[in-house]
Amino acid sequence: MPARARRPLALAAAVATAAALGATALATVGATTAAAAETPLAGYELTWGIKQSYRTYVTGMAAGTFTPADGATQATGNGAFTFVDGTGTYDPEAHTLDLGFKGTLNIVSKAHGFDITLSDVKFDSATTELTADVTKTTAAGTTTTDDTPLATVTVTRDMKDMATKLTAEAADVLGSASYENAAGDPLTLVQKTTPTPTPPTTPPTTPAPTKTTTATPTPTPTATQTTTPSPTQTTGPSPSESSATKGEIVDGTLGWGVKESFRSYVVGSVAQGSITASGGATQATGNGVFTFVDGTGTYDTDADTLSAAFAGAVNFKGHETNGEYGLDLTLSDLKTELDGGSGELTADVDSLGAKSEDVVLAELKAASGQLTVQDGVIELDDVTATLTDAGAKAFGGFYTAGTELDPVDLAVAVDEDAQLPEDGGESATGGSGTSGGSGTSGTTGGTGTTGSTTGSITGGTSGSLASTGSDVPVGALGAASAVIVAAGAGVVVATRRRLTA
Incomplete structure (x- = not known):
């Protein structure tokens, strides 16, 4: 600096x-x-x-x-x-x-x-x-x-x-x-x-006499001043803000990892599954977050409202026995609704062949309720996502309602010539990201009732977040508590698999 x-x-x-x-x-x-x-x-x-x-x-x-x-x-x-x-x-x-x-x-x-x-x-x-x-x-x-x-x-x-x-x-x-x-x-x-105002000696519309003998005069605010001009933003976003206040969304991306601990569990040694992004959606390398594309919808910056839908799907599979899966969950047709910084994230949910449309998975809360168009783009980063009751059911009770999920990043273009920000992570396999395997994602734990402990859960040297998905420094989370989280999740899904069978 x-x-x-x-x-x-x-x-x-x-x-x-x-x-x-x-x-x-x-x-x-x-x-x-x-x-x-x-x-x-x-x-x-x-x-x-x-x-x-x-x-x-x-x-x-x-x-x-x-x-x-x-x-x-x-x-x-x-x-x-x-x-x-x-x-x-x-x-x-x-x-x-x-x-x-x-x-x-x-x-x-x-x-x-x-x-x-x-x-x-x-x-x-x-x-x-x-x-x-x-x-x-x-x-x-x-x-x-x-x-x-x-x-x-x-x-x-x-x-x-x-x-x-x-x-x-x-x-x-x-x-x-x-x-x-x-x-x-x-x-x-x-x-x-x-500051206590000093009464003016002349009407406020009369300019004060020029003082040419004072090198550094101290100005005194007057009690009758009625205008309050604001500072000019020479380094802020104002010069590039669009004059349009509402209209159609012409493109956009939604970045969301669902929940880090869930991704780790699916490809870990208990579920021994895979994650596949399709339909234009991609997954960042290292079992990272997903990016959904081709955003469409409407926006109104005066009312601070935004409604957007995104293409792409992501499938989670695990607990395979003789070609059948105890966990087979697909999320598609993701949509966001925001009003004053608060709103919902919905998706079509297909779990073990049973499909439900427009399930409200999470409640959203942005850091600011104000929507701003800059260079033809509305961008909202790190929007808090909290699991709903319907979302908890969609995950088969894997997490309880109120659990904080991975944050949501939104970027929508409102101008045909606008350039969307580049995706922060690289796609695992280009247009259709796939990750998985038997404990190939940094697995260091065991199986059965002890669950699994992945590299991202125990910390290691990767610097990723803890298994809870919250913004917790990895080094601060003890391995014992991480094992408990992973083990609990493993028991829930393993039990569900047995009941299904």
């Missing part, structure tokens, strides 16, 4: 207020000094939850804690964090602000061996970066890295619920490579303390 001067930043700021202060500065200083003047800002708050699934992991599986201090707070219900007393400057020429905030956040898990403290949180709308000083305490000692970039922010005019994307540095801090480029929680800046 390029070196730059450290300036105090605040963790919650409202762009409109900052812009209003900037406008006041321009109205009260002469043309010869306006370019050099930066308006001081104070009283801001920044609210950001890092990532919901990470908070769930820390307080759940890791049995850890979040401890805000020095003015920082956390919302009830393991919610987002707020940093306070933000101060900094507003540049009236570039229409950008730079804020630093008070408050620290200590993240500790003795069970999984991490002790992390975030402090000196800063936000710079010019670089769209959110940074913090990161202190890590280990058995070897304590180290601090200043101004660590944690996320890039999609800056909006009202500075509320701004989309964030986690950085590679954030992935290192949080302990899982899967966090790199993943969608973080939305970020909001508001001004909580407004």
Whole structure:
């Protein structure tokens, strides 16, 4: 990251207020000094939850804690964090602000061996970066890295619920490579303390006299100002956003792995099965996620609604006996419906020859409810997917309702000339991905009632996620708990196979 001067930043700021202060500065200083003047800002708050699934992991599986201090707070219900007393400057020429905030956040898990403290949180709308000083305490000692970039922010005019994307540095801090480029929680800046206005000596429509003798005047906001121009987004997505607000989806892709532990189980030593993608769908190498293609449907960015259907199918087979399978599940005709960031994922489900159409497999929740067209594409990454009752039945009771599935990535083109982002993983076999075999996917466990433990479950050196499919750093998950998960799954399907036979 390029070196730059450290300036105090605040963790919650409202762009409109900052812009209003900037406008006041321009109205009260002469043309010869306006370019050099930066308006001081104070009283801001920044609210950001890092990532919901990470908070769930820390307080759940890791049995850890979040401890805000020095003015920082956390919302009830393991919610987002707020940093306070933000101060900094507003540049009236570039229409950008730079804020630093008070408050620290200590993240500790003795069970999984991490002790992390975030402090000196800063936000710079010019670089769209959110940074913090990161202190890590280990058995070897304590180290601090200043101004660590944690996320890039999609800056909006009202500075509320701004989309964030986690950085590679954030992935290192949080302990899982899967966090790199993943969608973080939305970020909001508001001004909580407004400076006391000084009554104007002239009507607000009369320009203030030019001050030519003052080298660095301090602007004073007026109580009668009615306009609140917003900062210009010179580095954000605005210049490339489409003017269209609703219409037809002309193409699109849906990336979804169903659930990592399920994929591992199917090709592992218990089910000894295979996974086959067809109809245009592909599977990433290494028993990875699936990509469904040829998206069609409609969108409305004013209403923040999207309805899309995708081509392709994926089949899971396992527990073969004399040419018959105890597990034979096909998902096809996947569809997504989103309204304000919430919605459903449906699919046609064929299980052992019995087909059900439009089964609601998962409830969806995007990090932000706002849909934005950029370069002719609407893109939503890391949409949370939670298994429904109907979805649990579709999987034969393999998982219970409420289980978090693999996240969903959506990219739909609304312009014929738009270029969809390339698939992050390579297809296993080109147009029709197939993976499988008897324990060929990193299998290290046994069979029978002990289940199987794959390389991705126990961690190894691959850096993949734990068998639960949640965003859990592999090294933090003990092998014993992983075996329990795999064994339980194996018993369920093995029992189902016997009943079927």
